[in-house]
Amino acid sequence: MTVSSPSASSAGSPRSVATKARKASVLAAALDCFTRLGTDGTTIQDIQRQANCSIGSIYHHFGSKEGIAEELFLDGIARFNKGMVRQLKKCQDAEESVRAVVGYYCDWSTRHRELARYLHSRDIDFSTDAKARLKRIHQDYIAAVFLWFAPFVEAGQMRQLPIDTYVPLISGPIQEYVRRWLSGHHNIGPKQVREVFADAAWNAVKG
Protein backbone atom coordinates (compact mmCIF):
# COMPACT_ATOMS: atom_id res chain seq x y z
CA MET A 1 0.00 0.00 0.00
CA THR A 2 1.25 3.46 -0.85
CA VAL A 3 1.14 5.97 1.92
CA SER A 4 1.15 9.21 0.03
CA SER A 5 0.88 12.53 1.78
CA PRO A 6 -2.65 12.73 3.15
CA SER A 7 -3.59 15.87 1.35
CA ALA A 8 -2.56 14.65 -2.08
CA SER A 9 -4.54 11.42 -2.14
CA SER A 10 -7.95 12.91 -1.57
CA ALA A 11 -7.91 15.33 -4.48
CA GLY A 12 -7.47 14.54 -8.15
CA SER A 13 -4.62 12.52 -9.59
CA PRO A 14 -5.91 11.32 -12.98
CA ARG A 15 -6.11 7.75 -11.80
CA SER A 16 -7.79 8.22 -8.46
CA VAL A 17 -10.44 10.26 -10.21
CA ALA A 18 -11.01 7.54 -12.79
CA THR A 19 -11.13 4.92 -10.07
CA LYS A 20 -13.65 6.84 -8.06
CA ALA A 21 -15.78 7.32 -11.15
CA ARG A 22 -15.66 3.66 -12.02
CA LYS A 23 -16.62 2.56 -8.54
CA ALA A 24 -19.45 5.05 -8.54
CA SER A 25 -20.70 3.83 -11.90
CA VAL A 26 -20.69 0.25 -10.66
CA LEU A 27 -22.64 1.23 -7.57
CA ALA A 28 -25.14 3.16 -9.65
CA ALA A 29 -25.56 0.24 -12.01
CA ALA A 30 -25.97 -2.11 -9.08
CA LEU A 31 -28.68 -0.02 -7.48
CA ASP A 32 -30.56 0.18 -10.73
CA CYS A 33 -30.31 -3.56 -11.29
CA PHE A 34 -31.30 -4.38 -7.73
CA THR A 35 -34.33 -2.16 -8.11
CA ARG A 36 -35.40 -3.60 -11.43
CA LEU A 37 -34.44 -7.25 -11.03
CA GLY A 38 -34.30 -7.74 -7.28
CA THR A 39 -31.12 -8.24 -5.32
CA ASP A 40 -30.99 -11.96 -5.99
CA GLY A 41 -32.21 -11.65 -9.55
CA THR A 42 -29.26 -9.45 -10.43
CA THR A 43 -26.14 -11.10 -11.83
CA ILE A 44 -22.64 -9.75 -11.92
CA GLN A 45 -22.99 -9.66 -15.68
CA ASP A 46 -26.03 -7.40 -15.45
CA ILE A 47 -24.05 -4.95 -13.37
CA GLN A 48 -20.90 -5.32 -15.41
CA ARG A 49 -22.68 -4.65 -18.69
CA GLN A 50 -24.56 -1.68 -17.36
CA ALA A 51 -21.45 -0.18 -15.80
CA ASN A 52 -19.46 -0.79 -18.98
CA CYS A 53 -16.59 -2.54 -17.33
CA SER A 54 -15.08 -5.98 -17.03
CA ILE A 55 -15.62 -8.69 -14.48
CA GLY A 56 -12.03 -8.36 -13.39
CA SER A 57 -12.49 -4.70 -12.73
CA ILE A 58 -15.50 -5.30 -10.52
CA TYR A 59 -13.75 -7.98 -8.51
CA HIS A 60 -10.69 -5.83 -8.18
CA HIS A 61 -12.69 -3.06 -6.59
CA PHE A 62 -15.35 -4.90 -4.65
CA GLY A 63 -14.11 -8.43 -4.12
CA SER A 64 -17.54 -10.03 -4.49
CA LYS A 65 -21.13 -9.42 -5.36
CA GLU A 66 -21.88 -9.14 -1.68
CA GLY A 67 -19.09 -6.58 -1.53
CA ILE A 68 -20.94 -4.37 -3.98
CA ALA A 69 -24.14 -4.73 -2.00
CA GLU A 70 -22.39 -3.83 1.22
CA GLU A 71 -20.63 -0.83 -0.23
CA LEU A 72 -23.90 0.46 -1.60
CA PHE A 73 -25.52 0.00 1.75
CA LEU A 74 -22.80 1.52 3.89
CA ASP A 75 -22.29 4.40 1.51
CA GLY A 76 -26.01 5.11 1.45
CA ILE A 77 -26.32 5.06 5.22
CA ALA A 78 -23.31 7.30 5.61
CA ARG A 79 -24.72 9.84 3.19
CA PHE A 80 -28.10 9.76 4.83
CA ASN A 81 -26.55 10.33 8.24
CA LYS A 82 -24.35 13.14 7.02
CA GLY A 83 -27.32 14.98 5.58
CA MET A 84 -29.27 14.46 8.76
CA VAL A 85 -26.56 15.95 10.90
CA ARG A 86 -26.28 18.89 8.54
CA GLN A 87 -30.00 19.55 8.88
CA LEU A 88 -29.85 19.34 12.64
CA LYS A 89 -27.15 21.93 12.85
CA LYS A 90 -29.41 24.47 11.20
CA CYS A 91 -31.95 24.19 14.00
CA GLN A 92 -32.40 26.60 16.87
CA ASP A 93 -34.08 24.62 19.60
CA ALA A 94 -35.09 21.13 20.69
CA GLU A 95 -38.51 21.06 19.09
CA GLU A 96 -37.28 22.33 15.77
CA SER A 97 -34.54 19.69 15.84
CA VAL A 98 -36.86 16.81 16.54
CA ARG A 99 -39.25 17.92 13.82
CA ALA A 100 -36.31 18.30 11.46
CA VAL A 101 -35.41 14.64 11.94
CA VAL A 102 -38.85 13.55 10.81
CA GLY A 103 -38.89 16.06 7.99
CA TYR A 104 -35.51 15.01 6.70
CA TYR A 105 -36.60 11.39 6.75
CA CYS A 106 -39.60 12.22 4.59
CA ASP A 107 -37.68 14.38 2.16
CA TRP A 108 -34.75 12.07 1.74
CA SER A 109 -36.86 8.96 1.23
CA THR A 110 -38.91 10.73 -1.37
CA ARG A 111 -35.96 12.20 -3.17
CA HIS A 112 -33.82 9.03 -3.12
CA ARG A 113 -36.63 6.57 -3.31
CA GLU A 114 -34.69 3.70 -4.87
CA LEU A 115 -31.79 3.97 -2.52
CA ALA A 116 -34.14 4.30 0.43
CA ARG A 117 -35.88 1.16 -0.68
CA TYR A 118 -32.61 -0.65 -0.93
CA LEU A 119 -31.50 0.49 2.49
CA HIS A 120 -34.73 -0.78 3.96
CA SER A 121 -34.42 -4.11 2.23
CA ARG A 122 -31.31 -5.06 4.18
CA ASP A 123 -30.69 -4.38 7.77
CA ILE A 124 -29.16 -7.29 9.52
CA ASP A 125 -27.13 -10.13 8.05
CA PHE A 126 -23.77 -8.77 6.97
CA SER A 127 -20.23 -10.04 6.79
CA THR A 128 -18.11 -9.53 9.85
CA ASP A 129 -16.22 -6.77 8.17
CA ALA A 130 -19.32 -4.94 7.00
CA LYS A 131 -20.84 -5.28 10.45
CA ALA A 132 -17.82 -3.61 11.95
CA ARG A 133 -17.93 -0.79 9.43
CA LEU A 134 -21.64 -0.35 9.98
CA LYS A 135 -21.17 -0.24 13.72
CA ARG A 136 -18.57 2.44 13.27
CA ILE A 137 -20.81 4.55 11.07
CA HIS A 138 -23.61 4.02 13.49
CA GLN A 139 -21.55 5.06 16.49
CA ASP A 140 -20.30 8.18 14.79
CA TYR A 141 -23.85 9.09 13.99
CA ILE A 142 -25.11 8.43 17.49
CA ALA A 143 -22.25 10.48 18.87
CA ALA A 144 -23.01 13.44 16.63
CA VAL A 145 -26.72 13.29 17.35
CA PHE A 146 -26.08 12.87 21.05
CA LEU A 147 -23.80 15.89 21.10
CA TRP A 148 -26.49 17.90 19.47
CA PHE A 149 -29.35 16.88 21.72
CA ALA A 150 -27.57 16.54 25.05
CA PRO A 151 -27.73 20.25 25.87
CA PHE A 152 -31.48 20.26 25.33
CA VAL A 153 -31.86 17.40 27.75
CA GLU A 154 -29.63 19.20 30.22
CA ALA A 155 -31.72 22.30 29.88
CA GLY A 156 -34.91 20.37 30.52
CA GLN A 157 -36.37 21.01 27.08
CA MET A 158 -36.28 17.27 26.51
CA ARG A 159 -37.03 14.41 28.82
CA GLN A 160 -34.31 12.29 30.37
CA LEU A 161 -34.60 8.76 28.96
CA PRO A 162 -32.43 5.67 28.43
CA ILE A 163 -29.91 6.73 25.83
CA ASP A 164 -30.77 4.08 23.28
CA THR A 165 -34.44 4.93 23.23
CA TYR A 166 -34.27 8.40 21.71
CA VAL A 167 -33.65 7.36 18.13
CA PRO A 168 -36.43 4.73 18.06
CA LEU A 169 -38.84 7.13 19.75
CA ILE A 170 -38.18 9.96 17.36
CA SER A 171 -37.65 8.22 14.06
CA GLY A 172 -39.23 4.80 14.60
CA PRO A 173 -42.74 5.71 13.48
CA ILE A 174 -41.82 7.67 10.37
CA GLN A 175 -39.28 5.03 9.46
CA GLU A 176 -41.84 2.27 9.75
CA TYR A 177 -44.33 4.29 7.76
CA VAL A 178 -41.78 4.87 5.01
CA ARG A 179 -40.87 1.20 4.95
CA ARG A 180 -44.48 0.27 4.41
CA TRP A 181 -44.91 2.93 1.80
CA LEU A 182 -41.84 1.73 -0.09
CA SER A 183 -43.12 -1.85 -0.04
CA GLY A 184 -46.32 -0.62 -1.63
CA HIS A 185 -48.56 -1.19 1.36
CA HIS A 186 -50.00 2.28 1.27
CA ASN A 187 -50.34 5.00 -1.27
CA ILE A 188 -50.22 8.21 0.70
CA GLY A 189 -46.64 9.49 0.53
CA PRO A 190 -44.73 10.33 3.69
CA LYS A 191 -44.88 14.06 3.07
CA GLN A 192 -48.62 14.03 3.59
CA VAL A 193 -48.42 12.46 7.02
CA ARG A 194 -45.28 14.22 8.11
CA GLU A 195 -47.02 16.43 10.64
CA VAL A 196 -48.63 13.50 12.41
CA PHE A 197 -45.26 11.89 12.94
CA ALA A 198 -43.48 15.11 13.79
CA ASP A 199 -46.06 15.82 16.49
CA ALA A 200 -45.74 12.32 17.89
CA ALA A 201 -41.96 12.50 17.90
CA TRP A 202 -41.87 15.76 19.76
CA ASN A 203 -44.51 14.55 22.16
CA ALA A 204 -42.50 11.48 22.97
CA VAL A 205 -39.38 13.31 24.04
CA LYS A 206 -40.34 16.83 25.10
CA GLY A 207 -39.52 17.82 28.65
Place this chain on the structure above:
Amino acid sequence: MTVSSPSASSAGSPRSVATKARKASVLAAALDCFTRLGTDGTTIQDIQRQANCSIGSIYHHFGSKEGIAEELFLDGIARFNKGMVRQLKKCQDAEESVRAVVGYYCDWSTRHRELARYLHSRDIDFSTDAKARLKRIHQDYIAAVFLWFAPFVEAGQMRQLPIDTYVPLISGPIQEYVRRWLSGHHNIGPKQVREVFADAAWNAVKG
Protein backbone atom coordinates in the same frame (compact mmCIF):
# COMPACT_ATOMS: atom_id res chain seq x y z
CA MET B 1 -56.06 -32.24 -7.60
CA THR B 2 -58.09 -34.27 -5.16
CA VAL B 3 -60.92 -32.47 -3.47
CA SER B 4 -61.45 -34.48 -0.35
CA SER B 5 -64.05 -33.55 2.22
CA PRO B 6 -62.80 -30.38 3.96
CA SER B 7 -62.98 -31.77 7.46
CA ALA B 8 -60.94 -34.88 6.70
CA SER B 9 -57.87 -33.22 5.16
CA SER B 10 -56.98 -30.98 8.06
CA ALA B 11 -56.76 -33.67 10.72
CA GLY B 12 -54.47 -36.66 10.75
CA SER B 13 -54.22 -39.13 7.91
CA PRO B 14 -50.84 -40.82 8.37
CA ARG B 15 -49.42 -39.14 5.32
CA SER B 16 -50.56 -35.60 5.88
CA VAL B 17 -49.10 -35.79 9.37
CA ALA B 18 -45.78 -37.00 8.04
CA THR B 19 -45.78 -34.29 5.39
CA LYS B 20 -46.49 -31.56 7.87
CA ALA B 21 -43.73 -32.86 10.10
CA ARG B 22 -41.23 -32.95 7.28
CA LYS B 23 -42.04 -29.44 6.13
CA ALA B 24 -41.73 -28.23 9.68
CA SER B 25 -38.39 -29.95 10.13
CA VAL B 26 -37.09 -28.32 6.95
CA LEU B 27 -38.22 -24.91 8.11
CA ALA B 28 -36.63 -25.44 11.52
CA ALA B 29 -33.39 -26.54 9.91
CA ALA B 30 -33.48 -23.57 7.57
CA LEU B 31 -33.96 -21.10 10.40
CA ASP B 32 -31.10 -22.60 12.30
CA CYS B 33 -28.80 -22.54 9.27
CA PHE B 34 -29.78 -18.98 8.37
CA THR B 35 -29.00 -17.92 11.91
CA ARG B 36 -25.65 -19.66 12.05
CA LEU B 37 -24.41 -19.24 8.49
CA GLY B 38 -26.36 -16.27 7.19
CA THR B 39 -29.09 -16.50 4.61
CA ASP B 40 -26.70 -16.45 1.68
CA GLY B 41 -24.12 -18.59 3.38
CA THR B 42 -26.60 -21.40 3.77
CA THR B 43 -26.74 -24.04 1.03
CA ILE B 44 -29.55 -26.40 0.22
CA GLN B 45 -27.24 -29.20 1.33
CA ASP B 46 -26.84 -27.63 4.76
CA ILE B 47 -30.58 -27.59 5.21
CA GLN B 48 -31.09 -30.98 3.64
CA ARG B 49 -28.53 -32.62 5.88
CA GLN B 50 -29.85 -31.02 9.01
CA ALA B 51 -33.45 -31.85 8.18
CA ASN B 52 -32.48 -35.43 7.33
CA CYS B 53 -34.16 -35.51 3.98
CA SER B 54 -33.30 -35.56 0.30
CA ILE B 55 -32.89 -32.73 -2.15
CA GLY B 56 -35.86 -34.03 -4.10
CA SER B 57 -38.02 -33.87 -1.05
CA ILE B 58 -37.14 -30.26 -0.39
CA TYR B 59 -37.81 -29.23 -3.95
CA HIS B 60 -41.05 -31.15 -3.97
CA HIS B 61 -42.33 -29.20 -0.98
CA PHE B 62 -40.80 -25.77 -1.47
CA GLY B 63 -39.86 -25.43 -5.12
CA SER B 64 -36.68 -23.47 -4.46
CA LYS B 65 -34.38 -22.15 -1.80
CA GLU B 66 -36.20 -18.85 -1.98
CA GLY B 67 -39.40 -20.82 -1.48
CA ILE B 68 -38.13 -22.06 1.87
CA ALA B 69 -37.14 -18.56 2.88
CA GLU B 70 -40.52 -17.18 1.92
CA GLU B 71 -42.44 -19.88 3.71
CA LEU B 72 -40.43 -19.30 6.84
CA PHE B 73 -41.09 -15.60 6.63
CA LEU B 74 -44.80 -15.76 5.88
CA ASP B 75 -45.39 -18.45 8.43
CA GLY B 76 -43.52 -16.48 11.06
CA ILE B 77 -45.43 -13.29 10.36
CA ALA B 78 -48.73 -15.12 10.42
CA ARG B 79 -47.97 -16.68 13.78
CA PHE B 80 -46.80 -13.40 15.21
CA ASN B 81 -49.98 -11.68 14.06
CA LYS B 82 -52.21 -14.41 15.37
CA GLY B 83 -50.65 -14.18 18.80
CA MET B 84 -50.97 -10.42 18.78
CA VAL B 85 -54.66 -10.54 18.00
CA ARG B 86 -55.17 -13.10 20.73
CA GLN B 87 -53.49 -10.79 23.24
CA LEU B 88 -55.57 -7.84 22.16
CA LYS B 89 -58.80 -9.70 22.71
CA LYS B 90 -57.94 -10.16 26.35
CA CYS B 91 -57.83 -6.42 26.91
CA GLN B 92 -60.54 -4.31 28.47
CA ASP B 93 -59.94 -0.80 27.19
CA ALA B 94 -57.93 1.28 24.72
CA GLU B 95 -54.95 1.98 26.91
CA GLU B 96 -54.55 -1.62 27.98
CA SER B 97 -54.74 -2.66 24.33
CA VAL B 98 -52.09 -0.25 23.16
CA ARG B 99 -49.78 -1.27 25.96
CA ALA B 100 -50.43 -4.89 25.15
CA VAL B 101 -49.15 -4.37 21.61
CA VAL B 102 -45.83 -3.10 22.89
CA GLY B 103 -45.66 -5.79 25.54
CA TYR B 104 -46.37 -8.56 23.10
CA TYR B 105 -43.69 -7.26 20.79
CA CYS B 106 -41.14 -7.40 23.61
CA ASP B 107 -42.15 -10.83 24.81
CA TRP B 108 -42.38 -12.43 21.42
CA SER B 109 -39.04 -11.09 20.19
CA THR B 110 -37.37 -12.29 23.33
CA ARG B 111 -38.97 -15.70 23.27
CA HIS B 112 -38.47 -16.31 19.54
CA ARG B 113 -35.29 -14.41 19.15
CA GLU B 114 -33.95 -16.22 16.10
CA LEU B 115 -37.17 -16.09 14.20
CA ALA B 116 -37.61 -12.45 15.12
CA ARG B 117 -34.15 -11.77 13.80
CA TYR B 118 -34.95 -13.51 10.59
CA LEU B 119 -38.20 -11.63 10.14
CA HIS B 120 -36.35 -8.37 10.58
CA SER B 121 -33.68 -9.35 8.10
CA ARG B 122 -36.11 -9.42 5.19
CA ASP B 123 -38.87 -7.02 4.59
CA ILE B 124 -39.11 -5.99 1.02
CA ASP B 125 -37.91 -7.86 -2.06
CA PHE B 126 -40.11 -10.91 -2.58
CA SER B 127 -41.42 -12.89 -5.50
CA THR B 128 -44.73 -11.76 -6.94
CA ASP B 129 -46.47 -14.69 -5.36
CA ALA B 130 -44.99 -14.15 -1.94
CA LYS B 131 -45.80 -10.46 -2.15
CA ALA B 132 -49.42 -11.32 -2.79
CA ARG B 133 -49.54 -13.74 0.10
CA LEU B 134 -47.86 -11.23 2.37
CA LYS B 135 -50.31 -8.54 1.37
CA ARG B 136 -53.15 -10.88 2.19
CA ILE B 137 -51.75 -11.71 5.62
CA HIS B 138 -51.14 -8.05 6.20
CA GLN B 139 -54.65 -7.04 5.24
CA ASP B 140 -56.22 -9.66 7.43
CA TYR B 141 -54.15 -8.42 10.30
CA ILE B 142 -54.98 -4.79 9.70
CA ALA B 143 -58.64 -5.69 9.46
CA ALA B 144 -58.59 -7.55 12.76
CA VAL B 145 -56.69 -4.81 14.51
CA PHE B 146 -58.89 -2.16 13.01
CA LEU B 147 -62.02 -3.95 14.17
CA TRP B 148 -60.60 -4.06 17.64
CA PHE B 149 -59.56 -0.44 17.91
CA ALA B 150 -62.30 1.27 15.91
CA PRO B 151 -64.80 1.35 18.82
CA PHE B 152 -62.23 3.08 21.00
CA VAL B 153 -61.72 5.75 18.39
CA GLU B 154 -65.48 6.12 18.06
CA ALA B 155 -65.80 6.50 21.80
CA GLY B 156 -63.14 9.19 21.87
CA GLN B 157 -60.70 7.14 23.94
CA MET B 158 -58.29 7.30 21.02
CA ARG B 159 -57.51 10.10 18.64
CA GLN B 160 -58.81 10.15 15.09
CA LEU B 161 -55.82 9.86 12.72
CA PRO B 162 -55.07 8.76 9.16
CA ILE B 163 -55.75 5.05 9.16
CA ASP B 164 -52.28 3.98 8.06
CA THR B 165 -50.53 5.88 10.81
CA TYR B 166 -51.77 3.93 13.82
CA VAL B 167 -49.53 0.91 13.40
CA PRO B 168 -46.32 2.91 12.88
CA LEU B 169 -47.18 5.21 15.77
CA ILE B 170 -47.86 2.40 18.20
CA SER B 171 -45.35 -0.23 17.22
CA GLY B 172 -42.74 1.73 15.23
CA PRO B 173 -40.51 2.67 18.16
CA ILE B 174 -40.46 -0.71 19.90
CA GLN B 175 -39.97 -2.41 16.56
CA GLU B 176 -37.02 -0.21 15.72
CA TYR B 177 -35.56 -0.77 19.15
CA VAL B 178 -35.90 -4.52 18.80
CA ARG B 179 -34.32 -4.41 15.36
CA ARG B 180 -31.31 -2.63 16.74
CA TRP B 181 -31.11 -4.95 19.70
CA LEU B 182 -31.23 -7.99 17.43
CA SER B 183 -28.44 -6.58 15.26
CA GLY B 184 -26.32 -6.25 18.37
CA HIS B 185 -26.31 -2.47 18.51
CA HIS B 186 -27.36 -2.35 22.12
CA ASN B 187 -27.29 -4.67 25.02
CA ILE B 188 -30.29 -3.75 27.11
CA GLY B 189 -33.08 -6.16 26.19
CA PRO B 190 -36.49 -4.86 25.11
CA LYS B 191 -38.17 -5.95 28.32
CA GLN B 192 -36.19 -3.40 30.27
CA VAL B 193 -37.34 -0.48 28.15
CA ARG B 194 -40.85 -1.73 27.59
CA GLU B 195 -42.47 0.90 29.77
CA VAL B 196 -40.84 3.77 27.94
CA PHE B 197 -42.22 2.57 24.66
CA ALA B 198 -45.61 1.66 26.06
CA ASP B 199 -45.98 5.15 27.48
CA ALA B 200 -44.96 6.73 24.21
CA ALA B 201 -47.33 4.56 22.22
CA TRP B 202 -50.29 5.38 24.38
CA ASN B 203 -49.36 9.03 24.36
CA ALA B 204 -49.27 9.09 20.59
CA VAL B 205 -52.79 7.83 20.10
CA LYS B 206 -54.80 8.57 23.23
CA GLY B 207 -57.86 10.77 22.80
Place this chain on the structure above:
DNA sequence: CTTTTTACTAGAATCGAATTCTAGATTACG
Protein backbone atom coordinates in the same frame (compact mmCIF):
# COMPACT_ATOMS: atom_id res chain seq x y z
C1' DC C 1 -58.73 -56.95 -2.90
C1' DT C 2 -56.51 -55.40 -7.25
C1' DT C 3 -55.59 -51.53 -9.98
C1' DT C 4 -54.51 -47.05 -10.76
C1' DT C 5 -53.53 -42.66 -9.56
C1' DT C 6 -51.26 -39.40 -6.76
C1' DA C 7 -48.02 -37.77 -3.19
C1' DC C 8 -43.74 -38.19 -1.85
C1' DT C 9 -38.59 -39.41 -1.60
C1' DA C 10 -34.15 -40.12 -3.50
C1' DG C 11 -29.94 -38.79 -5.56
C1' DA C 12 -27.45 -38.43 -9.97
C1' DA C 13 -26.93 -35.20 -13.84
C1' DT C 14 -27.18 -30.57 -15.52
C1' DC C 15 -26.74 -25.79 -15.82
C1' DG C 16 -25.64 -21.26 -14.65
C1' DA C 17 -23.62 -17.75 -12.13
C1' DA C 18 -19.92 -16.31 -8.81
C1' DT C 19 -15.37 -16.36 -8.33
C1' DT C 20 -10.48 -17.18 -9.51
C1' DC C 21 -6.60 -16.83 -12.44
C1' DT C 22 -3.38 -15.31 -15.83
C1' DA C 23 -1.94 -11.76 -18.80
C1' DG C 24 -1.56 -7.35 -20.23
C1' DA C 25 -2.12 -2.14 -19.95
C1' DT C 26 -1.67 2.10 -17.52
C1' DT C 27 -0.06 5.15 -14.11
C1' DA C 28 2.90 6.64 -10.15
C1' DC C 29 7.43 7.42 -8.57
C1' DG C 30 12.32 7.25 -7.68
Place this chain on the structure above:
DNA sequence: CGTAATCTAGAATTCGATTCTAGTAAAAAG
Protein backbone atom coordinates in the same frame (compact mmCIF):
# COMPACT_ATOMS: atom_id res chain seq x y z
C1' DC D 1 13.90 5.03 -18.07
C1' DG D 2 12.60 1.15 -15.12
C1' DT D 3 10.30 -0.96 -11.54
C1' DA D 4 6.36 -1.53 -8.79
C1' DA D 5 1.62 -0.88 -7.97
C1' DT D 6 -2.88 -0.31 -9.66
C1' DC D 7 -6.15 -1.43 -12.65
C1' DT D 8 -8.63 -3.83 -16.65
C1' DA D 9 -9.79 -7.88 -19.37
C1' DG D 10 -11.97 -12.07 -20.17
C1' DA D 11 -11.22 -17.09 -20.27
C1' DA D 12 -11.29 -21.08 -17.14
C1' DT D 13 -12.93 -23.05 -12.99
C1' DT D 14 -15.77 -24.13 -9.23
C1' DC D 15 -19.60 -24.57 -6.59
C1' DG D 16 -24.27 -24.74 -5.64
C1' DA D 17 -29.21 -24.40 -7.18
C1' DT D 18 -32.19 -26.64 -9.85
C1' DT D 19 -33.92 -30.32 -12.94
C1' DC D 20 -34.73 -35.00 -14.18
C1' DT D 21 -35.57 -39.84 -13.89
C1' DA D 22 -36.75 -43.57 -11.21
C1' DG D 23 -38.70 -45.64 -7.57
C1' DT D 24 -41.81 -46.29 -3.10
C1' DA D 25 -45.78 -45.94 -0.44
C1' DA D 26 -50.21 -44.21 0.57
C1' DA D 27 -54.84 -43.21 -1.05
C1' DA D 28 -58.75 -43.66 -4.24
C1' DA D 29 -61.32 -46.14 -7.54
C1' DG D 30 -63.39 -50.15 -9.13
